[in-house]
Amino acid sequence: MGDENDFYRQLPKVELHAHLNGSVSSETIDKLIARKPHLNIQHSMTAIRSGQRRTLEECFQVFKVIHQLVDTEEDILMVAKDVIKEFADDGVKYLELRSTPREDPKTGMTKRRYVETVLGAIRQCKEEGVDIDVRFLVAIDRRNGAEVAMETVRLAEDFMLSSDGVVVGLDLSGDPTVGHGRDFLPALQRAKNGGLKLALHLSEVSSQADESELLLDLPPDRIGHGTFLRTEAGDTESLVEKVRRNNVPLELCLTSNVKGQTVPSYDKHHFLYWYKLGHPCVICTDDKGVFCTSLSQEYQLAASTFDLSREVMWDLSQKAIGCTFAPLSVKEQLEQTWAELKPRVLQTPGP
Numbered sequence: 001m002g003d004e005n006d007f008y009r010q011l012p013k014v015e016l017h018a019h020l021n022g023s024v025s026s027e028t029i030d031k032l033i034a035r036k037p038h039l040n041i042q043h044s045m046t047a048i049r050s051g052q053r054r055t056l057e058e059c060f061q062v063f064k065v066i067h068q069l070v071d072t073e074e075d076i077l078m079v080a081k082d083v084i085k086e087f088a089d090d091g092v093k094y095l096e097l098r099s100t101p102r103e104d105p106k107t108g109m110t111k112r113r114y115v116e117t118v119l120g121a122i123r124q125c126k127e128e129g130v131d132i133d134v135r136f137l138v139a140i141d142r143r144n145g146a147e148v149a150m151e152t153v154r155l156a157e158d159f160m161l162s163s164d165g166v167v168v169g170l171d172l173s174g175d176p177t178v179g180h181g182r183d184f185l186p187a188l189q190r191a192k193n194g195g196l197k198l199a200l201h202l203s204e205v206s207s208q209a210d211e212s213e214l215l216l217d218l219p220p221d222r223i224g225h226g227t228f229l230r231t232e233a234g235d236t237e238s239l240v241e242k243v244r245r246n247n248v249p250l251e252l253c254l255t256s257n258v259k260g261q262t263v264p265s266y267d268k269h270h271f272l273y274w275y276k277l278g279h280p281c282v283i284c285t286d287d288k289g290v291f292c293t294s295l296s297q298e299y300q301l302a303a304s305t306f307d308l309s310r311e312v313m314w315d316l317s318q319k320a321i322g323c324t325f326a327p328l329s330v331k332e333q334l335e336q337t338w339a340e341l342k343p344r345v346l347q348t349p350g351p
């Protein structure tokens with residue numbers, strides 16, 4: 001009798017929505033705390049455990065604490081390598097990591113060095129033979145405004161051309177209650193014209209209808225969360241219709257949304273709505289460290305909540321390949337990997 005945990009760990013998976021500093025495991029947090037005892041940071045300040053919930057605002061406080069712990073090149077290298085290896089151990093074959101470049105005059109960190117360090121971690125994991133293909137999305141934190149956003153786009157453009165295909169796109173994230181998407185339109189438009197793919201957090205909270213309406217016209221290449229797309233009415237065409245017309249895949253993160261209280265319970269998660277429409281949906285973790293989860297756990301949770309079979313979950317993980325920002329040759333390789341693993345993983349007897 002196949003154990004469900006084992007099945008979901010062995011299921012080959014694609015992770016497309018993972019914030020680097022939100023993905024730091026408690027083991028890595030231990031190492032960081034040991035490096036910086038003077039900060040007096042406790043474990044309870046960096047993670048939201050099972051059964052616990054926080055407002056989204058409180059979640060953003062947690063990131064500030066983690067950022068204090070991760071403020072040198074050495075920290076970033078360690079964090080990125082640990083996170084990549086943890087995803088690989090969890091059966092993730094292809095990962096798109098995202099992170100906001102930070103500078104810190106105290107440690108001498110620059111935004112360019114920040115990105116170079118993450119790319120260095122990706123390279124080292126590859127050299128060490130870690131069985132995972134990793135790409136990077138440069139993140140814009142909406143809190144930092146339009147000017148910084150444009151700077152970030154320029155940085156991303158540089159790396160897109162010099163990183164051997166590792167930097168593939170841009171993310172718009174950060175506290176959704178801060179700022180307005182219209183301020184980021186010029187930067188996002190420029191990025192898109194320059195060939196960067198766009199993964200945008202959209203309608204993570206209610207009251208973002210105007211912004212989503214505007215940003216959906218870009219259109220983005222993928223949408224993070226889209227929790228309130230369904231209920232917010234647009235002016236002319238509904239937001240749902242716009243998303244469907246452009247066939248923009250959704251990155252859906254069950255635990256993140258429930259623990260962050262933008263979705264009242266797992267069974268009310270908008271996954272089911274979009275899945276039933278036959279719309280491309282990719283299950284993701286968002287912040288596996290902060291929300292104490294893993295991608296295999298998220299797949300298992302979706303399966304148990306919505307009563308989906310192993311075959312259905314296999315299809316979901318396979319369809320995610322088509323939603324990656326990887327070049328066609330990589331997508332074909334991944335399809336090959338899925339095909340090779342299928343008989344062994346799927347056809348072992350279930351419960």
Ligand SMILES: CNc1ncnc2c1ncn2[C@@H]1O[C@H](COP(=O)(O)O)[C@@H](O)[C@H]1O
Nearest residue numbers: 019020021022063099100139141173174175
């Ligand atoms: C919970 N839902 C969410 N909504 C919006 N943005 C989020 C997020 N979770 C994480 N981030 C974004 O990712 C940063 C941490 O990783 P990096 O320092 O970039 O690696 C946060 O500061 C925030 O900007």
Ligand SMILES: [Zn+2]
Nearest residue numbers: 019173224286
């Ligand atoms: Zn996110």
